[in-house]
Amino acid sequence: MSQEDFAQRVYWLVTRIPFGSVATYGQIAGYAGSPRAARAVGTLLRHSLENFGELPWQRVINAQGRISFKGDLGRAELQRALLEAEGVVFDSEGRCDLNTYRWQPREIFWDVD
Known part of the structure; x- marks a missing residue:
């Protein structure tokens, strides 16, 4: 699978996460067909606001x-605020x-090799 195909799958999957639910980077990577590419998912999403x-x-x-904020505290605070506005609760x-909050899709979206 090309990097472009992987990126398109990641973006498509993220749009399917329901309001008030979350998914992990590894979960998205796995569903996109590259289970060891959690960091690549993070990189794609870090640039998603511009794109x-x-x-x-x-x-x-x-x-x-x-x-995960990797030194960008402002974005981490924004992410938490957005999730809390959707009803996601964080502990102390x-x-x-x-x-409670993890997205568990009921079907496989496509065949991955």
């Missing part, structure tokens, strides 16, 4: 249920309960 203003990038978090350690 895709309507993309609900805030709904993708790390595998611990936390927001900055974690949301993935058992």
